[in-house]
Amino acid sequence: MRRHSLQTLKTAKYFPGYAWVSSVRSMSTCSAVLVTRFGGPEVLEYRSAVALPDIGSNEVLVRARAVSVNPLDLRMRAGYGKSLFKPLLPIVLGRDVSGEVSAVGSAVRHLQVGEEVFGALHPTAIRGTYSDYAILAEEQLIRKPASLSHVDAAAIPFAALTAWRALRSAARIQNGQKVLIIGGGGAVGLAATYLAKAVGCHVSVTCGQRTMEWAKEAGAEQVIDYTSEDIKEQLKDRFDAVLDTIGMPETESLGINVLRRGGHYLTLQGEVVSMADKYGLIAGGAAAAAKLVQKQMQYKQSHGIQYWWSVMRTDAEALEEISRLSSEGKLTVPVGKTFTLADAAEAHREREGKKTVGKVVLTVE
Secondary structure (H helix, E strand, O other): OOOOOOOOOOEEEEEOOEEEEEOOOOOEEEEEEEEOOOOOHHHEEEEEEEEEOOOOOOEEEEEEEEEEEOHHHHHHHHOOOHHHHHHHOOEEOOOEEEEEEEEEOOOOOOOOOOOEEEEEOOOOOOEOOOEOEEEEEHHHEEEOOOOOOHHHHHOOHHHHHHHHHHHHHHOOOOOOOEEEEEOOOOHHHHHHHHHHHHHOOEEEEEEOHHHHHHHHHOOOOEEEEOOOOOHHHHOOOOEEEEEEOOOOHHHHHHHHHOEEEEEEEEEOOOOHHHHHHHHOHHHHHHHHHHHHHHHHHHHHHHOOOEEEEOOOOOOHHHHHHHHHHHHOOOOOOOEEEEEEHHHHHHHHHHHHOOOOOOEEEEEOO
């Protein structure tokens, strides 16, 4: 990679959650996996001479060592979010990264070149982390615990920040409360269990048989096979918060009906993006907002509960606690299989086929 310029940027276009920047200065190059069109894993293209924008004043250039494959990556590759991303193709997928600081912008104060860091981008970031060099804002990164490998670290931040946003920011869970995680065997579900236990909550989880032991290791007091015919009977408690990582009508009905009055139902499957893709950004956004308000009013009146569509957001306080818990072995996301960055398409096939239990991670040579 050529020497990266830190000169003042001349132009900038802003999108929600991320600044896509371009400069009149010469661009550096890197290796990256691009999506030039939407479709199956075969549309992923690994290229070795991709333009790399100059970093902004509050941004950090990270030499990536590992990046993880999230469900959002697969959905974006297939066209989820096309109302935003299609005019911007080609895009780089990826949200998590673990690596070393290669360069910092002039306003960066807490990170230095050479330090090992990990972190995650916002879901709407245009330039992702499937690259040997990633660009993140300073507040999206934190020093990597020495006890974690880059592979293990890359599996954590996006899932943990998603769980934090739902349970800690929205539901504001507290010591002694009861929390139900629907789909608790996945990365977000496991991270949510660890975070809830760190607060002092009693946690119940529904998940598949292959991940039940992981849920128990995360601290869940009650672990239920989601294929059981008597789930409702097993969930005798009334919960203060329900995090639904699945977001199907059946799981929403289950979650709503086991909440106490005043409790919080949070789903990761909001409809803002899907409606924007269907009706366009403006009309779709308005339709989604109307539907969310309608559901909030409906469940407030019928069940006395709070209803939320939860979306991950980077939070400095969250990253600090995620790093601390990870360093103490109190928050981990199991890694099932690794691939090289050049084999990203095969990694997507593996993830879509559900052959591997645990996170799929791409290593960067």
